[in-house]
Amino acid sequence: MKRRDFLVRSSLFSAGTVLLPSLSFASETDLKFGIQLYSFRDQMAKDPLGTLEQIAAIGIKEIESARSNKGHYYGLTPKIMKQACEDLGMKLVSGHVHLDSDFEKTMEEAAASGQDYLICSSMPSNGQTLDNYKKVAEEFNKAGEACQKMGIKFGYHNHEYEFESDQGQVLYDVLMDQTDPNLVHMELDLGWVVVAGKDPLDYFKKYPGRFPLWHLKDMDMDKKESTEFGKGGLDIQAMMNNREASGVKHILIEQEEYASTPLESMQHNMDFLNNL
Numbered sequence: 001m002k003r004r005d006f007l008v009r010s011s012l013f014s015a016g017t018v019l020l021p022s023l024s025f026a027s028e029t030d031l032k033f034g035i036q037l038y039s040f041r042d043q044m045a046k047d048p049l050g051t052l053e054q055i056a057a058i059g060i061k062e063i064e065s066a067r068s069n070k071g072h073y074y075g076l077t078p079k080i081m082k083q084a085c086e087d088l089g090m091k092l093v094s095g096h097v098h099l100d101s102d103f104e105k106t107m108e109e110a111a112a113s114g115q116d117y118l119i120c121s122s123m124p125s126n127g128q129t130l131d132n133y134k135k136v137a138e139e140f141n142k143a144g145e146a147c148q149k150m151g152i153k154f155g156y157h158n159h160e161y162e163f164e165s166d167q168g169q170v171l172y173d174v175l176m177d178q179t180d181p182n183l184v185h186m187e188l189d190l191g192w193v194v195v196a197g198k199d200p201l202d203y204f205k206k207y208p209g210r211f212p213l214w215h216l217k218d219m220d221m222d223k224k225e226s227t228e229f230g231k232g233g234l235d236i237q238a239m240m241n242n243r244e245a246s247g248v249k250h251i252l253i254e255q256e257e258y259a260s261t262p263l264e265s266m267q268h269n270m271d272f273l274n275n276l
Contacts, residue, residue, distance in 0.1 A: 034093060037065050037074075044068070058263070095113070099140075111152060118153070124139065130169055158189050185213070190217060218234045
């Protein structure tokens with residue numbers, strides 16, 4: 001997209017939300033929808049700044065980065081990533097990282113970027129056992145304490161496998177019970193919860209206020225892969241109606257597979273949310 005066209009489209013979008021607030025779900029509820037940049041992984045690798053412009057043009061207000069072969073910010077420095085988002089009216093709120101030997105450097109980068117959260121994107125050690133999840137919970141508490149000292153919040157993003165059971169206990173529940181809520185802030189991927197055969201609403205009730213971040217992701221239940229909003233097994237309306245109980249502050253859209261292109265899928269998802 002040429003920069004002139006981007007500016008025109010951005011102006012039209014802004015005018016639409018100002019003149020017609022009754023048509024916008026986000027405007028009515030003061031929500032700022034965000035996006036996990038893994039949804040645009042190929043585009044971000046090739047042209048991070050141009051891709052961020054396209055994302056901003058469809059009304060995205062918050063950004064969560066993802067680790068790539070070019071680092072946590074797609075070849076950009078943390079400060080340039082922060083400034084690029086701000087220049088486009090967006091906020092870098094979070095980033096997916098690994099809990100590994102480079103975690104101290106990861107924290108330093110996050111502090112420089114101004115982001116609020118560092119989210120461990122997958123289980124840092126193997127073993128679908130009760131003992132392993134207790135060990136991981138201890139590691140998460142320590143990571144959360146280290147992040148807190150640097151003014152950052154540490155959290156964890158689930159997949160499907162955390163909802164398996166061992167010794168009669170759901171392993172994800174072990175993480176919830178064994179982690180300090182003041183140190184470990186959960187990012188609940190709603191799509192993977194329903195694929196695992198669980199109901200996110202049950203977790204909102206069992207652990208109220210424990211999920212400051214969501215991955216809002218609809219899922220094709222047969223293929224067990226993501227799809228556009230309204231085409232899968234997640235009751236998005238029910239999720240939005242119960243978001244207060246979850247404690248969510250940042251709703252981040254993620255889609256890993258597409259009917260056409262990432263941008264067209266995200267435009268569909270934003271239209272779907274605005275029409276709820």
